[in-house]
Amino acid sequence: MADLKKRMECPSCGTMVPVEHALEGDYLLSSCRLCGLGLDVTRASRALKNQFQPAGDIHTSSAGMPAMRHTQSGSMAAVRPTQSGSMAAVRPSHTGSMRAMGAADSAERPPPVMSAPVKQMRKVHLVEDSDFLRQITRDLLNERQLAQEIAEAPDGQAFIEAYTRDVQHGEKPDLIVLDVRMPGIDGREAAYAIRAIETAMGARPTPILFFSAVLCDDEFKAQLRDLGNARYIRKSDGGDPNQLGNRVVSVLERLVGVRQQG
Amino acid sequence: MGQLLLVDDAGLAEPGSALLQRLQDAPELVAVTDGMAGVERFTQLVARGTPPLLVVVDEVLPRIAGRNVLRAIRAVERAFGLQPTAALLYASAPADESMKAFLSEVGRAVHLVRPADQPIQEQARRFVLASRKLLSQVRG
Numbered sequence: 001m002a003d004l005k006k007r008m009e010c011p012s013c014g015t016m017v018p019v020e021h022a023l024e025g026d027y028l029l030s031s032c033r034l035c036g037l038g039l040d041v042t043r044a045s046r047a048l049k050n051q052f053q054p055a056g057d058i059h060t061s062s063a064g065m066p067a068m069r070h071t072q073s074g075s076m077a078a079v080r081p082t083q084s085g086s087m088a089a090v091r092p093s094h095t096g097s098m099r100a101m102g103a104a105d106s107a108e109r110p111p112p113v114m115s116a117p118v119k120q121m122r123k124v125h126l127v128e129d130s131d132f133l134r135q136i137t138r139d140l141l142n143e144r145q146l147a148q149e150i151a152e153a154p155d156g157q158a159f160i161e162a163y164t165r166d167v168q169h170g171e172k173p174d175l176i177v178l179d180v181r182m183p184g185i186d187g188r189e190a191a192y193a194i195r196a197i198e199t200a201m202g203a204r205p206t207p208i209l210f211f212s213a214v215l216c217d218d219e220f221k222a223q224l225r226d227l228g229n230a231r232y233i234r235k236s237d238g239g240d241p242n243q244l245g246n247r248v249v250s251v252l253e254r255l256v257g258v259r260q261q262g
Numbered sequence: 263m264g265q266l267l268l269v270d271d272a273g274l275a276e277p278g279s280a281l282l283q284r285l286q287d288a289p290e291l292v293a294v295t296d297g298m299a300g301v302e303r304f305t306q307l308v309a310r311g312t313p314p315l316l317v318v319v320d321e322v323l324p325r326i327a328g329r330n331v332l333r334a335i336r337a338v339e340r341a342f343g344l345q346p347t348a349a350l351l352y353a354s355a356p357a358d359e360s361m362k363a364f365l366s367e368v369g370r371a372v373h374l375v376r377p378a379d380q381p382i383q384e385q386a387r388r389f390v391l392a393s394r395k396l397l398s399q400v401r402g
Contacts, residue, residue: 156330157337164305164341185330192298192325193334200305 119259121147121174123166127159127190128152128179128211133235137177137211140245146258147175156185160193167203175256180212180220187212188220191227205229207255209248231255264315264401265307266393268293269300269331270352271323277386285394287401289315297326301334308342315400318389320376321353328353332368346370348400352389354378372396 124147128134134152141147151166151173153159159178166172176194180187191208198205208230214220216232224230231251235244252258266282266289268275275293282288292307292314294300300319307313317335321328332349339346349371353361357373365371374392376385 157333160337161341189326189330193301196298196302197305200302
């Protein structure tokens, strides 16, 4: 077993991010530690193979590369054929990153970043239909002192109304945090609607952070590109609030330029 | 005269425009082909102070579905402090309980069954006839 850390471009974040690899027998797993996306190991490993200097050999499945499949929790896991011919999944760890069962966890967990930000956002729109999750996200933004003001909306309609009013009055927010699955107008449709409103009213596109349990599949990735200035974080990967907070800050550094000391 | 905003990606605009021109006080047809463009054009018209008299929306649209185009339009109207614009949702299925609840939610909207198995001319004729009736109500 060899645990390796390398950097590669995450197809969700679009930036060079640390990628966690756990190799054991014919397991080869990876997930982006910033946005939590399960990476396409088949493609990723080709590039990473050349970078690796592992302690042991890299093993792949008999087909060359392991397949990926969705687990019940909606995350992706590498699978390998068992002796009986069925496919055995490797469960995601509680920290959200994927690794072979039994892999050491604490050694790879980054230290929490809790110091005050150097640059703070003036206003953030937070759109989430669950009161509980809205509160958690609001607390995360407040604890990290990422925004001076948080405007909350429980659904897409209320958000579009509030956002349109802000654009009208020249009070456009610095960031929109959007849940994907919501009743009525869902997060993706709401994002398209506000891009339409921005175009109609001559406003620049506000950065969007999709903060969702929905897996970032190919269709979603295409929509992120279509929307422009939009990123995605999987909130279900955040078993550890500190780690989730660090991932949010890391993505926001790239998306809106917030900075934290330390 | 006023404007009729048509949001449809299934070819209604051309035959619909020709049929609308035959009406007395024919509205100007503003046509777009996806839900996002529908919200954009509606917001443009509202921001210029010339909201359309009537919005006709296909139920199945790229990017933003027809029902949610109407929800977004209502949100924009509220932001601008406007009364709801008359709206027609052109859907291939008859109105069920979900549709009735939706119409009640958005207000000032009607549902029209689209004869999707008929030629596009017939589909256009049907929406123009319904639009004529709605426009006469809007104009009082």
